Amino acid sequence: MASTPGTIRVLTTLLLLARGSLSQLDVCGQPPRNSRIVGGEDAPAGAWPWQASLHNSSGHKFCGGSLINKDWVMTAAHCFSRTSGPVVYLGRQNQEGSNSNEVSRTVSQIIRHPNFNNVSRDNDIALLQLSSSVTFTNFIRPICLAAADSTFNRGTTSWVTGWGTIKRGVSLPSPQTLQEVDVPVTGNRNCFCKYNPRGRTITDNMICAGRDEGGKDSCQGDSGGPMVSKQGSVWVQAGVVSFGIGCARAQFPGVYARVSQYQSWINTRITSDQPGFVTFTSTGTDADLSATCTGLPRLIKKVSHTPTSPAYVRVEECCSNLYPKRIPASQIKSYKYTNLDCPKKAVIFTTLKGIEMCANPEDKQVQDIMEKLAGDWE
Numbered sequence: 001m002a003s004t005p006g007t008i009r010v011l012t013t014l015l016l017l018a019r020g021s022l023s024q025l026d027v028c029g030q031p032p033r034n035s036r037i038v039g040g041e042d043a044p045a046g047a048w049p050w051q052a053s054l055h056n057s058s059g060h061k062f063c064g065g066s067l068i069n070k071d072w073v074m075t076a077a078h079c080f081s082r083t084s085g086p087v088v089y090l091g092r093q094n095q096e097g098s099n100s101n102e103v104s105r106t107v108s109q110i111i112r113h114p115n116f117n118n119v120s121r122d123n124d125i126a127l128l129q130l131s132s133s134v135t136f137t138n139f140i141r142p143i144c145l146a147a148a149d150s151t152f153n154r155g156t157t158s159w160v161t162g163w164g165t166i167k168r169g170v171s172l173p174s175p176q177t178l179q180e181v182d183v184p185v186t187g188n189r190n191c192f193c194k195y196n197p198r199g200r201t202i203t204d205n206m207i208c209a210g211r212d213e214g215g216k217d218s219c220q221g222d223s224g225g226p227m228v229s230k231q232g233s234v235w236v237q238a239g240v241v242s243f244g245i246g247c248a249r250a251q252f253p254g255v256y257a258r259v260s261q262y263q264s265w266i267n268t269r270i271t272s273d274q275p276g277f278v279t280f281t282s283t284g285t286d287a288d289l290s291a292t293c294t295g296l297p298r299l300i301k302k303v304s305h306t307p308t309s310p311a312y313v314r315v316e317e318c319c320s321n322l323y324p325k326r327i328p329a330s331q332i333k334s335y336k337y338t339n340l341d342c343p344k345k346a347v348i349f350t351t352l353k354g355i356e357m358c359a360n361p362e363d364k365q366v367q368d369i370m371e372k373l374a375g376d377w378e
């Protein structure tokens with residue numbers, strides 16, 4: 001590194017010329033003070049320089065967040081039912097005593113995801129615009145975000161940081177130093193199988209992490225904080241702490257908003273100095289594909305591209321929730337098989353707007369669409 005600063009600078013300049021928004025990629029996800037391989041409990045100062053602490057106007061900490069460029073912090077939508085005028089702290093290490101590397105900002109705009117569902121916690125993501133820009137230091141730096149085509153196979157190591165309770169109802173001991181835990185990604189099928197019997201749905205907009213034996217997890221008060229994974233020398237945010245059943249309980253992984261689902265939403269809301277998006281790639285076959293349980297849809301394929309076929313779907317009259325319209329194939333987001341109210345096995349298509357409708361799996365056009373939607377579960 002030290003021997004080739006000229007090369008690096010030239011490359012950097014070219015990238016900046018090529019596209020202004022790439023500037024975040026220069027700085028994001030590269031903490032100068034994180035050389036850690038294995039984690040302890042207390043995070044060393046500066047190890048997670050994107051970590052934000054959100055407080056209400058009387059100083060009470062209510063959520064975490066992550067810095068994604070000099071003006072914006074990302075957090076969970078459920079953090080904002082009533083809280084007005086939050087104060088954001090960056091560069092904070094301890095919740096008690098002074099923090100010499102810290103700055104604070106008020107928030108000029110709160111953007112909750114418009115499709116946030118307070119019951120299912122689907123789309124549990126929000127953006128906070130800081131009242132004024134922060135300057136990056138060794139202790140204050142943005143995180144890179146997982147780009148739309150990222151994959152996180154079961155077992156991918158991730159780290160979660162926060163000042164939340166350490167067990168249900170037990171708050172952090174003084175001086176309340178930022179905590180870090182490493183948790184493996186569980187895979188959505190596996191996670192669905194854990195939560196479905198408890199009446200919670202795991203959607204494509206979520207990503208889960210935890211150990212089968214429990215013991216390490218995010219907990220109350222960590223909400224909105226980042227779940228990150230390292231690729232090469234760069235840290236990439238995969239999730240936003242959203243919910244769980246209990247904390248660190250065996251069989252219940254933590255559930256996070258899946259950041260890679262929101263690249264286009266984030267880029268429509270932050271139009272200048274856009275956050276750095278990095279494609280995180282898992283290699284090999286995802287072990288989660290073999291997870292199975294009752295209730296798990298036999299086949300739900302993730303859309304891995306934008307369907308463009310002009311073909312139309314003929315909707316079969318086999319279901320009570322028949323959608324009586326001709327719908328362009330490009331509007332179909334995903335499909336699954338069902339026996340629901342049908343004399344024979346049917347396919348349920350879900351449109352981009354979330355409308356479900358029946359289709360005949362023996363129909364050639366239907367088959368074409370299913371084939372187009374083929375892609376791996378993440």
Ligand SMILES: *[C@@H]1O[C@H](CO)[C@@H](O)[C@H](O)[C@H]1NC(C)=O
Nearest residue numbers: 056057058059060061083084
């Ligand atoms: C801040 O949060 C605490 C704890 O929930 C609450 O008691 C206090 O009233 C809140 N302050 C404001 C201004 O909302």
Ligand SMILES: *[C@@H]1O[C@H](CO)[C@@H](O)[C@H](O)[C@H]1NC(C)=O
Nearest residue numbers: 077078079080081082118119
């Ligand atoms: C979610 O719903 C609960 C219960 O109805 C309510 O107390 C809470 O304020 C809601 N939260 C948000 C973020 O809307």
